[in-house]
Every structure is written in structure tokens, then in C-alpha cells.
Amino acid sequence: MSEERTGVATIQGNPLTLIGPELKVGDKAPDFTINKDLIEEASLSDYEGKIKLISVVPSLDTSVCEAQTRRFNEEASKLGDKVKVITISVDLPFAQGRFCSVAGIENLDTLSDYKFRSFGKSYGVLIKELQLDMRSIFILDESNTIRYVEYLEEMTNHPDYDAALSAVKALL
Template sequence: MAQERTGIATFKSNPITLIGPKLKAGDSAPDFTVSKNLLEDVSLKDYAGKIKLISVVPSLDTGVCDTQTRRFNEEADKLGDDVIILTVSMDLPFAQARWCGAAGVERVITLSDHKSSSFGEAYGVLIKEFRLDMRSIFVIDKDDKITYVEYLSEMTEHPNYENAVAAVKSLL
């Protein structure tokens, strides 16, 4: 049974339970399996040799998640080809594709954790009460070591965009 962590996160000030371990800088990035589209699953290995910024959002169809994903899409152009930005949510791949098309998001790769919550459980962000992934940021180097982690304590708050981008730039 996966570890449950309580008393560390809220949704609109109401406590929520996170499933999985709390990762930290220096940890090896756990593998995961998520859906790139309806028929294609990918894992951490599919992005080997790249610096990875993983932006986790509960759902692209909410205001903060929308802003977070658009912001990292803008940053992607400035970071170069050694960096890949992945946005993970529980949204279905159809909804992710629709949202990206409507938002003009082309540089961020959206990945769906809806099938097995593999990412959420491995990275300690699966919200037990909602079966959504908690807003968080992970920066992983080319050797799949975590170099930066931000777990938000309130689901409706924005991450620290500047710190996340600085963490990526420090690896270039």
C-alpha cells in the first residue's frame, strides 16, 4: 500500500491527503508511465538525455493550471533544445489536446496520468480525495537526478515560476 501523507496540503484551506513519497533534490527520479495520447504511453526513459521540467497541475481547465502551463510554454522558447517541459495532469488526452489547441500551447508536452496514476503515486502528488495530481514542480537533470522540487501546500496557489526556471538554467 502506498504511503499516505496528511497535514501538508490543502484545497481552499481544507486538508487533503497525498499518496506517495515526498521526493527531494538529490533523489533519483522515479520512473512512471503516462499517456501521451490515447494509444501511446511514455515513461521517464522516453526523455533520456534531456533536462526535464515537470509541471504538475490538477486540471488544465482551471485558472491557475491554465496560467501555469501557458507560462512554462513561454519559457520553453528561451531554454533551448536540451530542455523539455512536461505538464502532467489527470485530464484525458483528448481534453489536453483540445486545451493546447485552444490555448496555442505548442512547446509544452502534455501527459495524462489518468490510466494508472503512476506519476502521482511515484512523485507523491496523487490527491486521495479527488484522484487528481497536486500542483508541483520537478526539475530533473540529464542523468535523471532530481535537482529541484516544489510541492505546493495550497492547491489553488501558483508555483514559484522564477525559481523553477532558474533551476533549469543552472543545469544548462
């Protein structure tokens, strides 16, 4: 059974339970199985040798998630080919594709945690009550060591974009 953490996250002030461990800077990033589309899966090893900025959003169909994804899409084009920017949500791959097409998202990968919730459970962001992944940011170096992590306490808040981008740039 997975660890459950209470008192660490809310949605509009209402408490949420997160499933999985709280990862910290210096931890080895856990592997995960996640979907590129309904059939094709991806894992951490698909991004071997890259610095990874993993932006986790509950659903691309909300204003804060959309703004977060747009911001990191803009920044991704400036970071160079040593960095891979990944947005993860539990939206179906069809919805992710439609969102990216309409929003002009071309510089990052969108991956779906809908099938197994593997990422959410491994990274401690799966919300028990909603079965969504809690807004968070993870920066992994080329050897998959966590170099920056931000677990947001309130789902509707924006992450600290500048701190996350500074952490990526420090690895370049």
C-alpha cells in the same frame, strides 16, 4: 500499499491526503507510465539525456493550471533543445489536446496520468480524495536526478516560476 501523507496539502484551506513519497533534491527520479493519448504511453526514459522541467497541474480547465501551463509554454521556447518541458495532469488526452489547440500551447508536452495514476503515486502528488495530481514542479537533470522540487501546500496557489526557471538555467 502506498504511503499516505497528511497535513502537507490543502484545497481552499481544506486538508488533502497525498499518496506516495515526498521526493527531495538529490533523489533519483522514479520512472512512471503515463499517456500521450489513449493508446500511446510515455515514461521517463522517453526523455533520456534531456533536462526536464515537469509542471504538474490538477486540471488544465482551471485558471491557475492554465496560467501555469501558458507560462511554462512561453519559457520553453527560450530554454533551448537541451530542456524538455512537460505538463502532467489527469485530464483525458482528448481534453489536453483541445486545451493546447485553443491556448496555442506548442512548446511543451502534455501527458495524462488518467489511466494508472503512476506519476502521481511515484512522485507523491496523487490526491487521495480527488484522484487528481497536486500542483508541483520537478526539475530533473540529464541523468534523472532531482535538482529542484516544489510541492505546493495550497492547490490554488501558483508555483514559484522564477525559482523553477533558475533551477533549470543553472543546469545549462
